[in-house]
Amino acid sequence: MKTDIYNLIEFGTHHIKDWCALDVVGDLIKVEEFLQGQLTSDISVMTNNTSQLSSICNQKGQVIADFIIYKQDNKFKIIINKNCVELFKEELAPFAKFFFTTFELSDKKIIGKVSKKDNSMPCYSSNDLFQTSIEVNNKDLSIENSISYENWIVAHKLLGILFLNKEDSGKYRPLEINFDNLRVSFEKGCYRGQEIVARMKYLGINRRKFCTFTTESDFNEFSNIKILGETIKLKEKQIFNAIVKRDKLDQIKKLSGIIDIY
Numbered sequence: 001m002k003t004d005i006y007n008l009i010e011f012g013t014h015h016i017k018d019w020c021a022l023d024v025v026g027d028l029i030k031v032e033e034f035l036q037g038q039l040t041s042d043i044s045v046m047t048n049n050t051s052q053l054s055s056i057c058n059q060k061g062q063v064i065a066d067f068i069i070y071k072q073d074n075k076f077k078i079i080i081n082k083n084c085v086e087l088f089k090e091e092l093a094p095f096a097k098f099f100f101t102t103f104e105l106s107d108k109k110i111i112g113k114v115s116k117k118d119n120s121m122p123c124y125s126s127n128d129l130f131q132t133s134i135e136v137n138n139k140d141l142s143i144e145n146s147i148s149y150e151n152w153i154v155a156h157k158l159l160g161i162l163f164l165n166k167e168d169s170g171k172y173r174p175l176e177i178n179f180d181n182l183r184v185s186f187e188k189g190c191y192r193g194q195e196i197v198a199r200m201k202y203l204g205i206n207r208r209k210f211c212t213f214t215t216e217s218d219f220n221e222f223s224n225i226k227i228l229g230e231t232i233k234l235k236e237k238q239i240f241n242a243i244v245k246r247d248k249l250d251q252i253k254k255l256s257g258i259i260d261i262y
Contacts, residue, residue, distance in 0.1 A: 012147035019110040022078040026101035034099035042185035051124040053183045061196030111135040114155045178210040219257035
């Protein structure tokens with residue numbers, strides 16, 4: 001990544017109003033067993049006050065919903081876009097009942113944080129410069145160093161993190177959207193779609209590449225670029241995630257208005 005791209009990052013906190021927390025209610029052992037058998041990430045490695053990027057798939061290995069799982073006071077919370085709550089609950093309810101587990105909507109607020117890299121502080125994603133983390137609380141939200149929603153989302157895009165829209169549910173497999181690197185454990189036990197996801201990872205031929213684009217604000221040459229999620233305009237630039245054909249990538253890099261692709 002070009003060094004000047006880091007100028008798009010601002011450190012601070014943001015109240016993520018479009019997200020909510022679902023409390024996963026039940027006996028801790030049963031809850032862990034249930035979640036471990038459904039989520040693509042490995043929750044067995046989580047300790048209190050830590051979080052993970054995660055997702056759920058259908059039997060065909062297609063991603064149904066993505067979210068952040070957060071452990072607090074020996075209880076798990078699903079941090080998810082409000083638009084995807086019912087989809088998530090409907091997908092998992094038939095399995096949850098066998099583990100005497102339910103989901104309850106919390107009234108606590110979701111606070112996102114972008115901060116300088118600090119190996120002593122829990123986070124769910126990072127690079128050499130910065131990290132992202134969340135808190136679930138009811139604190140006063142008048143925070144002096146608050147950042148905008150655009151700042152918050154751009155930090156994730158520059159980390160290669162995609163948040164799917166509700167309309168994208170069931171359209172992509174993890175390998176297509178970088179979830180295999182960020183939201184999937186290939187060392188844990190089975191979950192729905194696991195065999196297909198693993199087969200694509202180790203035996204498939206991936207002719208497409210998931211990328212993060214930074215372009216000039218007036219860039220509009222999208223004929224070979226399939227944009228995923230939101231396109232953010234910030235500091236006279238556009239930042240977005242996309243899928244491109246690998247054999248077209250060199251050609252795309254030469255387009256006028258492209259600042260960086262990685």
